[in-house]
Amino acid sequence: MTMLSIFNVSGSAASAQSQRLNVVASNLANADTVAGPDGSAYKARQVTFQTQLMGATGNDPMAAGVRVSTVAEDQTPGRRVHDPKHPSADAEGYVTYSNVNAIEEMVNMISASRSYQNNLEVMNTAKTLLQKTIQLGQS
Amino acid sequence: MLNRITDALDFQAQALTLRSERQRLIASNIANADTPGYQARDMDFARTLQAATGSLGGAQSVATTHAGHIGSAGAGLSGGRVGAELLYATAGQTNLDRNTVDMDRERASFADNAIKYEATLRFINSSVRTQLSAITGQ
Numbered sequence: 001m002t003m004l005s006i007f008n009v010s011g012s013a014a015s016a017q018s019q020r021l022n023v024v025a026s027n028l029a030n031a032d033t034v035a036g037p038d039g040s041a042y043k044a045r046q047v048t049f050q051t052q053l054m055g056a057t058g059n060d061p062m063a064a065g066v067r068v069s070t071v072a073e074d075q076t077p078g079r080r081v082h083d084p085k086h087p088s089a090d091a092e093g094y095v096t097y098s099n100v101n102a103i104e105e106m107v108n109m110i111s112a113s114r115s116y117q118n119n120l121e122v123m124n125t126a127k128t129l130l131q132k133t134i135q136l137g138q139s
Numbered sequence: 140m141l142n143r144i145t146d147a148l149d150f151q152a153q154a155l156t157l158r159s160e161r162q163r164l165i166a167s168n169i170a171n172a173d174t175p176g177y178q179a180r181d182m183d184f185a186r187t188l189q190a191a192t193g194s195l196g197g198a199q200s201v202a203t204t205h206a207g208h209i210g211s212a213g214a215g216l217s218g219g220r221v222g223a224e225l226l227y228a229t230a231g232q233t234n235l236d237r238n239t240v241d242m243d244r245e246r247a248s249f250a251d252n253a254i255k256y257e258a259t260l261r262f263i264n265s266s267v268r269t270q271l272s273a274i275t276g277q
């Protein structure tokens with residue numbers, strides 16, 4: 001049954017997209033954190049997807065799933081704000097915030113949720129087709 | 140005589156298998172919509188079906204009038220799957236990460252393929268029903 005591996009393909013994509021959503025959530029949650037005990041603020045994280053061949057043999061080009069290959073940290077310097085009264089201010093009176101760009105993260109979130117929905121819809125269609133295939137020859 | 144009954148079903152069964160292969164292919168494209176560098180794949184359905192059945196249709200096989208003739212039985216399914224030739228889709232709009240999945244096109248092909256899969260199922264169902272009523276004669 002080749003249709004059954006649609007669930008593996010779309011399932012892997014949905015799982016990868018939900019991991020991306022997870023990373024976006026942690027980025028947004030840490031948008032306003034300042035430098036921690038190690039002296040460096042939170043760095044925004046970015047997931048990278050990679051194609052993973054699936055199917056019965058595991059190398060079928062017709063069943064290409066997705067997996068998260070790396071979660072990379074954004075190395076751009078964090079936002080620096082002059083606030084000498086802040087407990088985390090450095091000698092010059094600057095506070096280093098995380099380098100999360102809230103607008104980028106929101107765009108990323110919408111894109112991830114749309115892709116997730118697309119994959120769910122694919123699975124729903126495959127389920128309907130398989131149910132009709134099971135009923136083949138009846139009635 | 141008996142192969143007349145099964146030929147029509149065979150053809151539809153091949154078409155159904157190919158439809159499910161194509162459905163999986165488009166599902167892979169949709170799954171990889173955000174993968175950098177992924178090239179969308181698709182198959183030429185008509186040509187793959189011709190290759191799988193060995194002719195334009197199961198019912199139109201070459202007549203064998205001599206004992207030495209070899210009928211066009213068709214390449215058939217090897218090990219349950221069709222050796223479909225995969226083609227690469229070109230990007231309608233170029234992407235910075237070299238991904239060529241066009242989501243609108245993939246969604247349309249997916250819906251189109253699902254409808255045609257259901258149509259093939261219905262063809263098989265009705266041909267089974269027709270043969271059944273011929274057998275029972277009622």
